[in-house]
Amino acid sequence: xxxxxxxxxxxxxxxxxxxxxxxxxxxxxxxxxxxxxxxxxxxxxxxxxxxxxxxxxxxxxxxxxxxxxxxxxxxxxxxxxxxxxxxxxxxxxxxxxxxxxxxxxxxxxxxxxxxxxxxxxxxxxxxxxxxxxxxxxxxxxxxxxxxxxxxxxxxxxxxxxxxxxxxxxxxxxxxxxxxxxxxxxxxxxxxxxxxxxxxxxxxxxxxxxxxxxxxxxxxxxxxxxxxxxxxxxxxxxxxxxxxxxxxxxxxxxxxxxxxxxxxxxxxxxxxxxxxxxxxxxxxxxxxxxxxxxxxxxxxxxxxxxxxxxxxxxxxxxxxxxxxxxxxxxxxxxxxxxxxxxxxxxxxxxxxxxxxxxxxxxx
Numbered sequence: 370x371x372x373x374x375x376x377x378x379x380x381x382x383x384x385x386x387x388x389x390x391x392x393x394x395x396x397x398x399x400x401x402x403x404x405x406x407x408x409x410x411x412x413x414x415x416x417x418x419x420x421x422x423x424x425x426x427x428x429x430x431x432x433x434x435x436x437x438x439x440x441x442x443x444x445x446x447x448x449x450x451x452x453x454x455x456x457x458x459x460x461x462x463x464x465x466x467x468x469x470x471x472x473x474x475x476x477x478x479x480x481x482x483x484x485x486x487x488x489x490x491x492x493x494x495x496x497x498x499x500x501x502x503x504x505x506x507x508x509x510x511x512x513x514x515x516x517x518x519x520x521x522x523x524x525x526x527x528x529x530x531x532x533x534x535x536x537x538x539x540x541x542x543x544x545x546x547x548x549x550x551x552x553x554x555x556x557x558x559x560x561x562x563x564x565x566x567x568x569x570x571x572x573x574x575x576x577x578x579x580x581x582x583x584x585x586x587x588x589x590x591x592x593x594x595x596x597x598x599x600x601x602x603x604x605x606x607x608x609x610x611x612x613x614x615x616x617x618x619x620x621x622x623x624x625x626x627x628x629x630x631x632x633x634x635x636x637x638x639x640x641x642x643x644x645x646x647x648x649x650x651x652x653x654x655x656x657x658x659x660x661x662x663x664x665x666x667x668x669x670x671x672x673x674x675x676x677x678x679x680x681x682x683x684x685x686x687x688x689x690x691x692x693x694x695x696x697x698x699x700x701x702x703x704x705x706x707x708x709x710x711x712x713x714x715x716x717x718x719x720x721x722x723x724x725x726x727x728x729x730x731x
Contacts, residue, residue, distance in 0.1 A: 371398070373443070373489070374700030375436050375459040377478070379532025379607055380556050380661055381410050382570070384439045387696035388449065391704045395517055399447050400693040403439035413477075416464045417608075425464070425477065432462050433482030440487045456490040458703025458727070459483055460695075466606040468505040473497075480730040490731040492703040498727070504720030507604040511537035511549025511717045513698040518657065518687050519543065525655045526646060527684065529695065530662025532557035533606060534642055538650040548649060549717040550601035553641045554610040555662055558634045561612050566627045575667030578635045581628030590618055591637050601649070602719035639668060643675035659684040663691035702726060 370392075376385040383402035390396045413428055436459055444451060461476025468474070480493035496506035514527040514537035527537040534555035538548040556571070563572040572578055594614075596605060615634075619625065646653050656679050662668050663683045673681040683691040705712065706727040714720040 370455050370704065371449075371453050372455055372700040372704050373440055373457045374696040374698065374703065375439065375457060375478075375483075376695040376699055377405070377432070377436070377460070377462045378660070378695060379463065380560060381405055381413065381462070381532075382661060384436060385693065385696035386439050386443045387693050387700055388443060388447070389697055389700045391701060395513075395689075395697060395701055397689055397693055397697055399443060399449075400690065400696070401439070401443045401446075402692070403435070403442060405435065409435065413462055413464065428462075428464070429477040429479045430482060432477050433479030434486065436478050437483045437486035440483065440489070444487075451488055454489050456492050456703045456707050456729075457483060457487065458495075458699035458701070458706075459491060459493045460495065460699045461493055463606060466507065466604070466608055468500070468507070468604050472500040472503075472506070474500060474506045480728070484730045490707070490729060492706045492727040492729055494728045495699070495702055495726045499714060499718050499720050499724050502720045502722055502724055504714055504718035504724070505602050505604040506718060507606075508535040508549055508551055508717070509702065509714075509726065510535060510695065510698045511547055512712045512714060513701045514549070515539060515547045516701065517689070518684070519547070523654050524650070524652045525657065526650055526653050528642060528656055528658045529660040530555040530638070530642075530658060530665075530668065531660040531695070532560070533610070534638060534662070535604075536642070536645060538646075538653070540650075540652070546716040548601060551604040552645050553597060553605065553637075554634070555638055555660065557607055557610055558612075558615055559631065559638065562615065562627070562631055562634060565612065572631060575631075575635055575665055577628055578631040578667065581626060581630070581632030583636050584622070584625070584629050584633045587618070587622060587625075587630070587633050588636055588640070591633070592641070594618075597641060602717060604718070635667060635671070638662075639671040639675060642672060646676060646679070653679055655680045655682070657682055657684045657687055659689075659691035659694035661692070
């Protein structure tokens with residue numbers, strides 16, 4: 370059975386499109402990164418809790434069309450028979466995520482538009498049913514990581530470094546609980562601080578960070594944030610970790626060099642990851658990285674230093690290139706929804722029961 374997965378993460382570097390076959394395991398057939406226009410990216414970044422409904426509705430439509438165009442381009446360029454595609458799984462672009470109190474999460478990219486423009490059944494809105502049953506709504510990738518990457522021969526962790534870093538702890542004892550949660554900022558603060566001061570989309574290979582020095586006092590202050598002290602299950606996003614959050618932490622630091630802040634943020638990302646593995650999965654033998662952070666040698670080499678007793682590699686070692694894993698995840702989640710497969714997420718999101726994720730649009 371063939372499914373297509375769409376992912377536009379918190380980094381918004383591109384729309385990831387994965388075409389997969391699903392059987393006893395998932396096989397990636399095609400992967401493509403569809404560009405996001407700069408003006409649309411900036412428009413989405415300006416959306417926040419006080420935005421007017423007309424702006425939200427407009428972006429919902431624009432993103433729906435963007436996602437549909439990405440699917441159509443992959444189908445046409447690879448001469449794929451549309452009738453052989455069972456469904457599209459679209460995560461959508463998260464613009465609001467509040468897992469506490471009233472629990473809500475909003476992903477834009479109208480699935481009605483995707484279905485209408487591609488002619489293919491579309492599954493979307495994956496988070497909110499989990500939240501309705503008491504879950505955090507995220508991360509959802511650990512369920513797929515368990516299906517695809519758990520190995521009875523090795524204690525393995527899967528680390529996704531997008532805007533937010535999330536981790537899946539996969540013990541080799543197959544009957545043991547799989548734990549997954551959002552660690553904290555991955556690339557989001559690094560990207561935003563760089564964009565503010567260098568007007569470029571990212572600090573490629575952390576070259577700017579390498580020019581700075583880590584400020585221990587600042588790093589200690591950043592780690593004192595309550596989020597890092599929370600037990601799992603937990604999830605977060607740009608609603609929490611953003612430049613306003615960082616500015617508040619910097620208010621008592623005078624004449625600080627911008628590159629020193631960047632170097633410290635790099636340490637925040639890597640140390641928070643290493644700390645979680647040491648705290649929750651001391652028996653870990655192998656760490657496989659996916660997401661945009663897998664392409665950053667400064668991040669991967671620093672993690673290898675901090676986790677010297679663990680083998681550090683990318684998910685390519687287990688058969689799926691790191692940039693494609695998130696899109697593949699939502700192809701698989703579409704497969705689960707279409708086939709009425711509910712997921713047990715209690716130790717991941719905190720959901721009170723097994724949940725059937727996503728709504729079907731056809």
